[in-house]
Amino acid sequence: MLFLNDNRVNVSLEGGVMTVASEENNLLASIEVRYLLKAVLERTNLTVHYVIKKKNMNLKVKTLVLHGDEEDAQMLHSDIEHTLKDRPRRLLVIVNPNSGKKKGLKIYKKIAAPLFQLCDVKADVIVTRKQKEPTDILKNYNLSNIDGIVTVGGDGLYCECMNGLIARVQRDNNVKVNCHNTDIVSASLPIGIIPAGSGNVIVQYLHGTKCASTAVLHILLGGNVESNVCSVHEGGKLLSYSALILGFGLFGDMMHDCEKFRWMGPLRYNVVPVASMLKRREIDVEIEYYSANKDKATKRIRGLGKQISLPNGFMIPSCKSKIQRTKSTSGVLDSSDVQECEKEEGRVYAVDTHAVMMKENQEE
Numbered sequence: 001m002l003f004l005n006d007n008r009v010n011v012s013l014e015g016g017v018m019t020v021a022s023e024e025n026n027l028l029a030s031i032e033v034r035y036l037l038k039a040v041l042e043r044t045n046l047t048v049h050y051v052i053k054k055k056n057m058n059l060k061v062k063t064l065v066l067h068g069d070e071e072d073a074q075m076l077h078s079d080i081e082h083t084l085k086d087r088p089r090r091l092l093v094i095v096n097p098n099s100g101k102k103k104g105l106k107i108y109k110k111i112a113a114p115l116f117q118l119c120d121v122k123a124d125v126i127v128t129r130k131q132k133e134p135t136d137i138l139k140n141y142n143l144s145n146i147d148g149i150v151t152v153g154g155d156g157l158y159c160e161c162m163n164g165l166i167a168r169v170q171r172d173n174n175v176k177v178n179c180h181n182t183d184i185v186s187a188s189l190p191i192g193i194i195p196a197g198s199g200n201v202i203v204q205y206l207h208g209t210k211c212a213s214t215a216v217l218h219i220l221l222g223g224n225v226e227s228n229v230c231s232v233h234e235g236g237k238l239l240s241y242s243a244l245i246l247g248f249g250l251f252g253d254m255m256h257d258c259e260k261f262r263w264m265g266p267l268r269y270n271v272v273p274v275a276s277m278l279k280r281r282e283i284d285v286e287i288e289y290y291s292a293n294k295d296k297a298t299k300r301i302r303g304l305g306k307q308i309s310l311p312n313g314f315m316i317p318s319c320k321s322k323i324q325r326t327k328s329t330s331g332v333l334d335s336s337d338v339q340e341c342e343k344e345e346g347r348v349y350a351v352d353t354h355a356v357m358m359k360e361n362q363e364e
């Protein structure tokens with residue numbers, strides 16, 4: 001026998017929904033099981049922590065307290081815990097204390113750590129001291145001991161961890177990474193992002209909000225989504241993996257210039273691009289991409305000092321496609337020039353595939 005306030009209630013966990021109804025069958029509470037966070041049992045009291053989604057896409061923790069017969073409370077507790085068995089339990093957390101406004105560590109301690117504790121999540125927290133450290137950590141870390149990686153920082157930290165993870169997976173699978181025709185082996189380990197950086201574009205894209213506690217809750221709820229990853233090659237060598245934006249021309253110049261003013265913090269993205277725009281240069285570029293659908297012919301887009309957009313749908317996560325770009329060349333190319341170009345040193349190839357998982361609520 002269980003009670004909600006003074007009402008004697010029946011609780012069911014069927015059809016993916018936890019319902020609490022009065023003896024007269026009036027529905028008193030209804031919570032989707034995927035939004036259940038944790039059930040805490042203290043003798044005859046069972047506190048159910050769950051998440052609600054607000055209109056602004058932020059998630060908020062709520063509680064429901066049931067009390068009554070100790071045995072009934074215990075049974076319901078173990079039923080709820082059973083529904084949570086696939087949630088992440090062990091995480092590697094990589095914090096960049098210098099991200100954005102340098103609040104990464106504070107955000108982790110104040111927002112993430114208490115929620116991790118509530119959900120019995122064991123976190124191995126590493127605070128980075130320098131650039132490239134995340135890549136080194138992921139070279140040798142025992143990945144079989146964890147359910148996911150969490151970054152506390154900006155898009156750059158995520159990209160570096162994604163690079164480290166993808167490189168590690170290729171190494172473990174003996175992939176010839178310098179060969180641009182080789183498929184990238186997908187990583188099965190998800191990467192969650194707690195935003196503490198300058199732009200936090202990926203988190204906004206995933207969750208519709210840059211709220212840090214919402215990101216933590218998405219990670220704890222255990223949803224994930226596949227994401228494309230491109231490998232970028234030059235001169236027969238792998239340069240890097242890219243999962244957010246692969247840019248060149250004006251965009252590349254802007255980002256390059258912004259890096260020189262990292263000391264300015266997030267403000268650099270508002271100021272520095274203006275100067276990059278003023279010293280804008282024309283770039284002749286040709287992009288060639290191969291559709292996932294092998295029946296479709298190879299398409300080619302050419303532009304000289306123009307904005308070039310790839311067709312819609314290019315980044316559909318499940319789509320396997322390849323893009324290739326030649327290095328900046330002078331004059332307009334025809335198809336025979338392209339073949340010549342492909343023999344040149346210094347060409348850049350990019351191959352994209354779905355390879356990395358990011359934490360997200362699947363329904364969003």
Ligand SMILES: Nc1ncnc2c1ncn2[C@@H]1O[C@H](COP(=O)(O)OP(=O)(O)OP(=O)(O)O)[C@@H](O)[C@H]1O
Pocket residue numbers: 095096097098099100128129130131132133134152153154155156157158160196197198199200
């Ligand atoms: N302790 C550290 N000191 C300096 N740089 C670091 C440190 N830890 C990580 N980095 C590197 O700093 C870069 C940017 O990190 P992050 O994305 O967290 O910050 P950001 O301010 O949002 O920058 P961006 O706008 O480039 O994303 C990453 O390449 C990351 O690896």
